[in-house]
Amino acid sequence: MFKRLFITSSFVIIALAAIGWKYQQYIINPWTRDGLVRAQIVQITPRVTGPIISLNIKDNSEVKAGQVLFVVDSRPYKIAVEKAKGNLDQTKAQLQRAQDEATRERELIQRQPGAISEMTLVQQKISVTLAQAGVEAAQAAYDQSKLDLSFTKVTAPVDGYITNLNLNIGSQVVANQPVVALIDKHSFWVEGFFKETDIKDVASGDKATVTLMAYGDQPLKGLVESIGYGISHKNGSTGLSLLPNVSPTFQWIRLAQRIPVQIHLDHIPDGIQFRIGSSASIVIHKKQKNQSLIKMVKEMI
Structure with a gap:
């Protein structure tokens, strides 16, 4: 009888100790x-506008950084590059012509001082400056057109998982508008x-x-x-x-x-x-x- 009581008491004490220890851990931690x-x-956001002509991903698929996700129709952007290149060549030719004229006028003044008025020289200098500015602007437009062309291929910036994909070939994407999430x-x-x-x-x-x-x-x-x-x-x-x-609150509840x-x-x-x-x-x-x-x-x- 005493042995049974001892065993029962031991189990009760152990159980109470375990409960107390767990409660103490709950209070402390x-x-x-x-x-x-x-x-x-990462919100995948195309930088150019156009229809999708190639889709290389599926919903809930894993992708690697640098992988091409989809491709936007590049034909309008290729034409824009050719147009910008032609405009750049034209402005370079205008600059060369203005520089050649300025060189001839300087040589003429060296041979015949006073042959050309001061006003004409100032205007010729302004023409060269304007032509140089035109070349810089045309170069910037050409670089931008090439950049836009590269943006027709949309790549993954990080390793991750595509989710909530609602795109298909032919879907129209708009520049700077997020189209899919990459985790x-x-x-x-x-x-x-x-x-x-x-x-x-x-x-x-x-x-x-x-x-x-x-x-x-x-x-x-x-x-x-x-x-x-x-x-x-x-x-x-x-x-x-x-x-x-x-919001209404009860004073005795906080x-x-x-x-x-x-x-x-x-x-x-x-x-x-x-x-x-x-x-x-x-x-x-x-x-x-x-x-x-x-x-x-x-x-x-």
């Missing part, structure tokens, strides 16, 4: 289930939203454990990279008739705000695929409080 996977998103595969991080009361001692560099909902049996190690310095608030924003919005904390992952194992918006749980292991706890335990011992 902030924890949240409100975590999201995030990444840098940078090397920029994934996890962002957790912690209660403001839980992160007062959290600092950059603190260790963190991240558990993705899709991979609950594979916790990931990371570090606190940064803590947000501000969040949006509806109270005070402009509402109807330019009056401020003020909820802690959620502050974003950015977690950088040390290593992503093979087989884990990150997707923006995926859910995650995060535990932050605060250095200061953990060290204080260890010190207190040592003093008790």
